[in-house]
Amino acid sequence: MTLDVKALRAQFPILQREIDGKPLVYLDNAATTQKPQVVLDAIIDFYTTTNANVHRGAHFLSDEATRRYEKARDDVAAFINANGREEVIWTAGTTESINLVARGLGQLLKAGEEVVVTEMEHHANLVTWQQACKVSGGTLKVAPIFENGELDVDAFSALLNDKTRLVAFPHVSNALGTVNPIKELTAKAKAVNALVLVDGAQGIAHGGVDVQAIGCDFYAFSGHKLFAPTGIGALWGRKSVLENWPVWLTGGEMIADVTYQDATWGQLPNRLEAGTPNIAGVIGLGAAVNWFSELDLAAVQAHEQALLASAHEQASAIDGMRVIGTAPKKAGVMSFMLGNAHPADVGFILDRQGVAIRTGDNCAQPLMKKFGIPGTARASFSIYNTLEEVDKLYDALRKANMMLA
Protein backbone atom coordinates (compact mmCIF):
# COMPACT_ATOMS: atom_id res chain seq x y z
CA MET A 1 0.00 0.00 0.00
CA THR A 2 1.30 3.43 -0.84
CA LEU A 3 -0.23 6.81 -0.24
CA ASP A 4 -1.23 8.84 -3.30
CA VAL A 5 0.59 11.90 -2.00
CA LYS A 6 0.03 13.92 -5.15
CA ALA A 7 -3.74 13.51 -4.89
CA LEU A 8 -3.57 14.24 -1.19
CA ARG A 9 -1.61 17.46 -1.73
CA ALA A 10 -4.19 18.68 -4.21
CA GLN A 11 -6.71 18.75 -1.36
CA PHE A 12 -4.66 21.31 0.58
CA PRO A 13 -4.98 24.74 -1.08
CA ILE A 14 -2.22 26.30 1.03
CA LEU A 15 0.36 23.83 -0.30
CA GLN A 16 0.07 25.48 -3.72
CA ARG A 17 1.52 28.70 -2.30
CA GLU A 18 4.91 30.07 -3.20
CA ILE A 19 7.11 31.94 -0.75
CA ASP A 20 9.41 34.47 -2.43
CA GLY A 21 8.89 32.76 -5.77
CA LYS A 22 9.77 29.34 -4.34
CA PRO A 23 7.28 26.55 -3.70
CA LEU A 24 6.36 26.32 -0.04
CA VAL A 25 8.00 23.35 1.70
CA TYR A 26 5.98 23.10 4.89
CA LEU A 27 7.89 21.11 7.51
CA ASP A 28 6.39 22.56 10.68
CA ASN A 29 3.64 20.00 11.13
CA ALA A 30 4.38 19.29 14.78
CA ALA A 31 3.43 22.93 15.44
CA THR A 32 0.27 22.73 13.37
CA THR A 33 -0.95 20.87 10.30
CA GLN A 34 -2.57 22.36 7.21
CA LYS A 35 -6.28 21.91 6.52
CA PRO A 36 -7.82 20.01 3.61
CA GLN A 37 -10.61 21.56 1.53
CA VAL A 38 -13.28 19.35 3.15
CA VAL A 39 -12.49 20.84 6.55
CA LEU A 40 -12.52 24.41 5.20
CA ASP A 41 -15.82 23.66 3.45
CA ALA A 42 -17.40 22.25 6.61
CA ILE A 43 -16.62 25.43 8.52
CA ILE A 44 -17.82 27.78 5.79
CA ASP A 45 -20.94 25.68 5.24
CA PHE A 46 -21.78 25.79 8.93
CA TYR A 47 -21.60 29.58 9.08
CA THR A 48 -23.30 29.95 5.70
CA THR A 49 -26.28 27.68 6.28
CA THR A 50 -26.66 26.59 9.90
CA ASN A 51 -25.18 29.13 12.31
CA ALA A 52 -27.10 29.20 15.60
CA ASN A 53 -26.29 28.45 19.20
CA VAL A 54 -26.51 24.82 20.25
CA HIS A 55 -28.82 23.21 22.82
CA ARG A 56 -30.69 26.40 23.43
CA GLY A 57 -33.07 27.23 20.70
CA ALA A 58 -36.55 26.07 20.14
CA HIS A 59 -35.98 26.76 16.47
CA PHE A 60 -34.95 24.94 13.34
CA LEU A 61 -31.40 26.26 12.94
CA SER A 62 -30.52 25.62 16.55
CA ASP A 63 -31.69 22.03 16.22
CA GLU A 64 -29.68 21.56 13.05
CA ALA A 65 -26.57 23.15 14.58
CA THR A 66 -26.96 20.90 17.63
CA ARG A 67 -27.32 17.82 15.44
CA ARG A 68 -24.17 18.61 13.48
CA TYR A 69 -22.27 19.50 16.64
CA GLU A 70 -23.23 16.31 18.45
CA LYS A 71 -22.62 14.20 15.33
CA ALA A 72 -19.00 15.39 15.47
CA ARG A 73 -18.83 14.09 19.04
CA ASP A 74 -19.98 10.67 17.82
CA ASP A 75 -17.37 10.78 15.05
CA VAL A 76 -14.52 11.68 17.40
CA ALA A 77 -15.68 9.07 19.94
CA ALA A 78 -15.60 6.42 17.20
CA PHE A 79 -12.23 7.68 15.92
CA ILE A 80 -10.52 7.02 19.28
CA ASN A 81 -12.75 4.06 20.22
CA ALA A 82 -14.25 5.77 23.27
CA ASN A 83 -16.67 3.69 25.30
CA GLY A 84 -19.47 6.20 24.71
CA ARG A 85 -19.97 9.73 23.39
CA GLU A 86 -20.19 11.24 26.90
CA GLU A 87 -16.50 10.43 27.35
CA VAL A 88 -15.53 13.12 24.79
CA ILE A 89 -15.25 16.58 26.35
CA TRP A 90 -14.65 19.53 24.00
CA THR A 91 -11.85 21.87 24.98
CA ALA A 92 -9.76 24.50 23.25
CA GLY A 93 -7.00 21.94 22.74
CA THR A 94 -4.43 19.80 24.49
CA THR A 95 -3.35 22.57 26.85
CA GLU A 96 -6.88 23.19 28.06
CA SER A 97 -7.61 19.46 28.30
CA ILE A 98 -4.62 18.92 30.57
CA ASN A 99 -5.52 22.00 32.61
CA LEU A 100 -9.04 20.63 33.14
CA VAL A 101 -7.56 17.46 34.64
CA ALA A 102 -4.77 19.21 36.55
CA ARG A 103 -7.09 21.78 38.16
CA GLY A 104 -9.26 18.94 39.37
CA LEU A 105 -6.27 17.00 40.61
CA GLY A 106 -5.10 20.05 42.55
CA GLN A 107 -8.30 19.67 44.62
CA LEU A 108 -8.00 15.90 45.02
CA LEU A 109 -4.30 15.56 45.74
CA LYS A 110 -3.32 15.22 49.37
CA ALA A 111 -0.04 16.50 50.79
CA GLY A 112 2.66 13.90 50.25
CA GLU A 113 0.94 12.28 47.26
CA GLU A 114 2.88 12.16 44.02
CA VAL A 115 2.52 12.94 40.34
CA VAL A 116 4.95 11.37 37.86
CA VAL A 117 5.89 12.91 34.49
CA THR A 118 8.89 12.45 32.19
CA GLU A 119 11.84 14.63 31.23
CA MET A 120 10.49 14.99 27.68
CA GLU A 121 7.30 16.89 28.56
CA HIS A 122 5.91 19.81 26.60
CA HIS A 123 5.32 22.71 29.01
CA ALA A 124 1.58 21.94 28.79
CA ASN A 125 2.17 18.58 30.45
CA LEU A 126 4.67 19.86 33.00
CA VAL A 127 3.75 23.31 34.29
CA THR A 128 0.15 22.16 34.82
CA TRP A 129 1.18 19.32 37.19
CA GLN A 130 3.81 21.50 38.86
CA GLN A 131 1.09 23.96 39.75
CA ALA A 132 -1.37 21.24 40.84
CA CYS A 133 1.33 19.95 43.22
CA LYS A 134 2.04 23.46 44.50
CA VAL A 135 -1.56 24.19 45.48
CA SER A 136 -2.05 20.81 47.14
CA GLY A 137 1.30 20.01 48.75
CA GLY A 138 1.87 17.13 46.35
CA THR A 139 5.25 16.18 44.92
CA LEU A 140 6.22 16.08 41.25
CA LYS A 141 8.58 13.26 40.21
CA VAL A 142 10.30 13.33 36.83
CA ALA A 143 11.27 10.10 35.06
CA PRO A 144 14.59 10.40 33.20
CA ILE A 145 15.32 9.75 29.54
CA PHE A 146 18.43 8.32 27.92
CA GLU A 147 20.79 10.41 25.79
CA ASN A 148 19.01 9.20 22.61
CA GLY A 149 15.68 10.56 23.86
CA GLU A 150 14.18 7.22 24.83
CA LEU A 151 12.39 7.00 28.19
CA ASP A 152 14.25 5.01 30.86
CA VAL A 153 11.36 2.67 31.62
CA ASP A 154 13.10 1.02 34.59
CA ALA A 155 13.73 4.39 36.21
CA PHE A 156 10.11 5.34 35.46
CA SER A 157 8.90 2.15 37.18
CA ALA A 158 11.11 2.84 40.19
CA LEU A 159 9.28 6.14 40.77
CA LEU A 160 5.89 4.45 41.09
CA ASN A 161 4.56 3.52 44.52
CA ASP A 162 1.38 3.64 46.61
CA LYS A 163 1.66 7.44 46.92
CA THR A 164 1.51 7.89 43.14
CA ARG A 165 -1.83 9.49 42.35
CA LEU A 166 -1.39 10.34 38.67
CA VAL A 167 1.09 9.61 35.92
CA ALA A 168 1.32 11.73 32.75
CA PHE A 169 3.46 11.26 29.66
CA PRO A 170 3.41 12.11 25.96
CA HIS A 171 2.32 9.56 23.37
CA VAL A 172 4.89 11.15 21.02
CA SER A 173 7.45 13.79 22.02
CA ASN A 174 7.10 17.01 20.03
CA ALA A 175 10.76 17.87 20.62
CA LEU A 176 12.46 14.48 20.11
CA GLY A 177 10.00 12.47 18.06
CA THR A 178 10.20 9.61 20.57
CA VAL A 179 7.19 7.29 20.49
CA ASN A 180 6.60 6.07 24.04
CA PRO A 181 5.43 2.55 24.93
CA ILE A 182 2.17 3.97 26.26
CA LYS A 183 0.43 0.66 26.94
CA GLU A 184 3.36 -0.62 28.95
CA LEU A 185 3.68 2.65 30.91
CA THR A 186 -0.06 2.68 31.58
CA ALA A 187 -0.02 -0.90 32.84
CA LYS A 188 2.81 -0.07 35.24
CA ALA A 189 0.95 2.96 36.58
CA LYS A 190 -2.26 0.96 36.93
CA ALA A 191 -0.41 -1.63 38.99
CA VAL A 192 -0.06 1.05 41.72
CA ASN A 193 -3.64 2.31 41.15
CA ALA A 194 -2.54 5.64 39.71
CA LEU A 195 -4.58 7.62 37.21
CA VAL A 196 -2.97 7.95 33.78
CA LEU A 197 -3.10 10.90 31.39
CA VAL A 198 -1.61 10.58 27.91
CA ASP A 199 -0.65 13.82 26.15
CA GLY A 200 -1.79 12.86 22.66
CA ALA A 201 -1.09 16.18 20.91
CA GLN A 202 1.44 14.54 18.58
CA GLY A 203 0.20 10.97 18.84
CA ILE A 204 -3.29 11.56 17.49
CA ALA A 205 -2.17 12.31 13.90
CA HIS A 206 -0.14 9.13 13.66
CA GLY A 207 -3.35 7.18 13.63
CA GLY A 208 -4.81 4.15 15.30
CA VAL A 209 -5.38 5.66 18.74
CA ASP A 210 -7.62 3.29 20.71
CA VAL A 211 -8.15 4.70 24.18
CA GLN A 212 -9.70 1.50 25.52
CA ALA A 213 -6.76 -0.57 24.32
CA ILE A 214 -4.29 1.87 25.89
CA GLY A 215 -6.02 1.50 29.25
CA CYS A 216 -5.39 5.09 30.33
CA ASP A 217 -7.91 7.37 32.10
CA PHE A 218 -7.39 10.52 30.03
CA TYR A 219 -6.18 11.17 26.50
CA ALA A 220 -5.75 14.84 25.53
CA PHE A 221 -5.39 16.18 22.00
CA SER A 222 -5.76 19.24 19.77
CA GLY A 223 -7.66 19.45 16.49
CA HIS A 224 -5.13 21.67 14.77
CA LYS A 225 -2.41 18.99 14.72
CA LEU A 226 -4.93 16.67 13.07
CA PHE A 227 -5.90 18.77 10.02
CA ALA A 228 -8.69 20.56 11.94
CA PRO A 229 -8.93 24.23 13.00
CA THR A 230 -7.14 25.85 15.93
CA GLY A 231 -9.03 26.54 19.15
CA ILE A 232 -10.71 23.13 19.34
CA GLY A 233 -9.59 19.87 20.88
CA ALA A 234 -10.82 17.19 23.18
CA LEU A 235 -10.25 15.49 26.45
CA TRP A 236 -11.21 11.85 26.38
CA GLY A 237 -11.81 10.55 29.87
CA ARG A 238 -13.03 7.27 31.32
CA LYS A 239 -16.67 7.79 32.26
CA SER A 240 -16.31 6.56 35.85
CA VAL A 241 -13.49 9.06 36.42
CA LEU A 242 -15.05 12.03 34.61
CA GLU A 243 -18.35 11.64 36.45
CA ASN A 244 -16.71 12.56 39.72
CA TRP A 245 -14.00 14.90 38.46
CA PRO A 246 -14.15 18.39 40.02
CA VAL A 247 -15.61 20.90 37.60
CA TRP A 248 -13.23 23.57 36.38
CA LEU A 249 -15.32 26.03 34.38
CA THR A 250 -18.74 26.96 35.69
CA GLY A 251 -21.54 28.82 33.94
CA GLY A 252 -24.16 28.12 31.32
CA GLU A 253 -24.86 24.63 29.96
CA MET A 254 -22.96 22.69 32.62
CA ILE A 255 -25.53 23.07 35.43
CA ALA A 256 -28.61 21.14 36.55
CA ASP A 257 -30.32 23.40 39.14
CA VAL A 258 -29.27 26.88 40.16
CA THR A 259 -30.36 29.06 43.07
CA TYR A 260 -28.84 32.38 44.10
CA GLN A 261 -26.69 30.59 46.65
CA ASP A 262 -25.90 27.24 45.09
CA ALA A 263 -25.88 25.05 42.01
CA THR A 264 -25.75 21.40 41.00
CA TRP A 265 -24.03 20.03 37.93
CA GLY A 266 -25.50 18.39 34.88
CA GLN A 267 -24.60 15.09 33.24
CA LEU A 268 -21.54 14.28 31.14
CA PRO A 269 -20.36 15.58 28.78
CA ASN A 270 -22.00 18.95 29.57
CA ARG A 271 -20.91 18.98 33.21
CA LEU A 272 -17.32 19.67 32.08
CA GLU A 273 -18.20 22.09 29.24
CA ALA A 274 -19.32 25.59 30.26
CA GLY A 275 -20.48 28.38 27.98
CA THR A 276 -21.07 28.58 24.25
CA PRO A 277 -18.66 26.13 22.66
CA ASN A 278 -16.55 26.51 19.53
CA ILE A 279 -19.33 25.09 17.36
CA ALA A 280 -17.69 25.65 13.97
CA GLY A 281 -14.43 24.27 15.35
CA VAL A 282 -16.17 21.10 16.55
CA ILE A 283 -17.77 20.64 13.13
CA GLY A 284 -14.38 21.20 11.49
CA LEU A 285 -12.80 18.62 13.78
CA GLY A 286 -15.54 16.12 12.94
CA ALA A 287 -14.86 16.66 9.23
CA ALA A 288 -11.12 16.22 9.80
CA VAL A 289 -11.40 12.90 11.65
CA ASN A 290 -13.80 11.54 9.04
CA TRP A 291 -11.45 12.59 6.27
CA PHE A 292 -8.40 11.15 8.03
CA SER A 293 -10.21 7.88 8.82
CA GLU A 294 -10.67 7.19 5.13
CA LEU A 295 -6.92 7.07 4.53
CA ASP A 296 -5.12 3.74 4.63
CA LEU A 297 -3.53 3.85 8.08
CA ALA A 298 -0.68 1.44 7.28
CA ALA A 299 0.19 3.55 4.21
CA VAL A 300 0.06 6.76 6.27
CA GLN A 301 2.48 5.34 8.82
CA ALA A 302 4.78 3.84 6.18
CA HIS A 303 4.96 7.18 4.36
CA GLU A 304 5.82 9.08 7.52
CA GLN A 305 8.55 6.55 8.33
CA ALA A 306 9.98 6.83 4.79
CA LEU A 307 10.22 10.62 5.15
CA LEU A 308 11.87 10.29 8.56
CA ALA A 309 14.30 7.64 7.35
CA SER A 310 15.39 9.82 4.44
CA ALA A 311 15.82 12.81 6.75
CA HIS A 312 17.94 10.82 9.22
CA GLU A 313 20.00 9.24 6.46
CA GLN A 314 20.87 12.53 4.82
CA ALA A 315 21.80 14.14 8.15
CA SER A 316 25.00 12.12 8.39
CA ALA A 317 26.26 13.69 5.14
CA ILE A 318 25.97 17.25 6.49
CA ASP A 319 29.08 18.59 8.21
CA GLY A 320 28.48 19.29 11.88
CA MET A 321 24.80 18.30 11.85
CA ARG A 322 23.63 16.64 15.06
CA VAL A 323 20.17 15.11 15.38
CA ILE A 324 18.66 15.55 18.86
CA GLY A 325 16.47 12.52 19.52
CA THR A 326 17.45 9.21 17.96
CA ALA A 327 15.24 6.77 19.88
CA PRO A 328 14.59 3.46 18.08
CA LYS A 329 10.87 4.26 17.86
CA LYS A 330 10.25 7.71 16.41
CA ALA A 331 7.50 9.60 14.62
CA GLY A 332 8.18 12.15 11.86
CA VAL A 333 9.97 14.75 13.94
CA MET A 334 13.66 15.63 13.52
CA SER A 335 15.20 18.19 15.86
CA PHE A 336 18.78 19.13 15.09
CA MET A 337 21.72 21.45 15.56
CA LEU A 338 23.85 22.64 12.67
CA GLY A 339 27.39 22.99 14.01
CA ASN A 340 27.52 25.90 16.42
CA ALA A 341 24.96 27.92 14.52
CA HIS A 342 22.03 29.34 16.46
CA PRO A 343 18.83 27.50 15.46
CA ALA A 344 17.13 30.85 14.73
CA ASP A 345 19.79 31.65 12.08
CA VAL A 346 19.31 28.23 10.48
CA GLY A 347 15.56 28.75 10.42
CA PHE A 348 15.96 32.19 8.86
CA ILE A 349 18.13 30.93 6.00
CA LEU A 350 15.78 27.99 5.36
CA ASP A 351 12.82 30.36 5.29
CA ARG A 352 14.48 32.29 2.46
CA GLN A 353 14.48 29.02 0.50
CA GLY A 354 10.77 28.51 1.13
CA VAL A 355 11.41 25.82 3.75
CA ALA A 356 9.30 26.32 6.90
CA ILE A 357 10.64 24.70 10.08
CA ARG A 358 10.35 25.44 13.80
CA THR A 359 13.22 26.89 15.78
CA GLY A 360 13.42 27.47 19.51
CA ASP A 361 12.93 25.61 22.75
CA ASN A 362 10.09 23.41 21.40
CA CYS A 363 8.03 24.35 24.51
CA ALA A 364 10.39 22.15 26.52
CA GLN A 365 12.92 24.39 28.27
CA PRO A 366 14.02 21.87 30.94
CA LEU A 367 14.62 19.28 28.19
CA MET A 368 16.75 21.72 26.17
CA LYS A 369 18.77 22.47 29.31
CA LYS A 370 19.29 18.76 29.85
CA PHE A 371 20.84 18.55 26.36
CA GLY A 372 22.85 21.71 27.07
CA ILE A 373 21.38 23.64 24.13
CA PRO A 374 19.23 26.78 23.91
CA GLY A 375 16.84 25.12 21.51
CA THR A 376 16.86 23.27 18.22
CA ALA A 377 15.84 23.57 14.62
CA ARG A 378 13.02 21.10 13.99
CA ALA A 379 11.65 19.65 10.78
CA SER A 380 8.42 17.71 11.22
CA PHE A 381 6.60 15.75 8.55
CA SER A 382 2.99 15.09 7.71
CA ILE A 383 1.19 12.86 5.24
CA TYR A 384 1.33 15.44 2.43
CA ASN A 385 5.10 15.90 2.52
CA THR A 386 7.22 14.27 -0.18
CA LEU A 387 10.70 12.78 -0.40
CA GLU A 388 11.52 15.61 -2.83
CA GLU A 389 10.70 18.05 -0.05
CA VAL A 390 13.11 16.26 2.28
CA ASP A 391 15.75 16.71 -0.44
CA LYS A 392 14.87 20.41 -0.62
CA LEU A 393 15.34 20.65 3.14
CA TYR A 394 18.86 19.33 2.67
CA ASP A 395 19.62 21.61 -0.29
CA ALA A 396 18.67 24.49 1.98
CA LEU A 397 20.70 23.08 4.89
CA ARG A 398 23.82 22.78 2.71
CA LYS A 399 23.36 26.42 1.77
CA ALA A 400 22.90 27.37 5.44
CA ASN A 401 26.03 25.46 6.35
CA MET A 402 28.03 27.41 3.77
CA MET A 403 26.62 30.76 4.84
CA LEU A 404 27.11 30.12 8.55
CA ALA A 405 30.58 28.55 8.30
Ligand SMILES: *Cc1c(COP(=O)(O)O)cnc(C)c1O
Ligand atom coordinates in the same frame (compact mmCIF):
# COMPACT_ATOMS: atom_id res chain seq x y z
C1 LIG B 1 1.36 21.01 20.72
C2 LIG B 1 1.56 20.19 21.93
C3 LIG B 1 0.91 20.49 23.13
C4 LIG B 1 0.03 21.71 23.29
O1 LIG B 1 -1.02 21.70 22.36
P1 LIG B 1 -1.90 23.02 22.15
O2 LIG B 1 -2.61 22.73 20.87
O3 LIG B 1 -0.92 24.16 22.02
O4 LIG B 1 -2.77 23.16 23.32
C5 LIG B 1 1.10 19.66 24.21
N1 LIG B 1 1.90 18.59 24.12
C6 LIG B 1 2.54 18.25 22.99
C7 LIG B 1 3.38 17.02 22.95
C8 LIG B 1 2.40 19.06 21.86
O5 LIG B 1 3.04 18.74 20.74
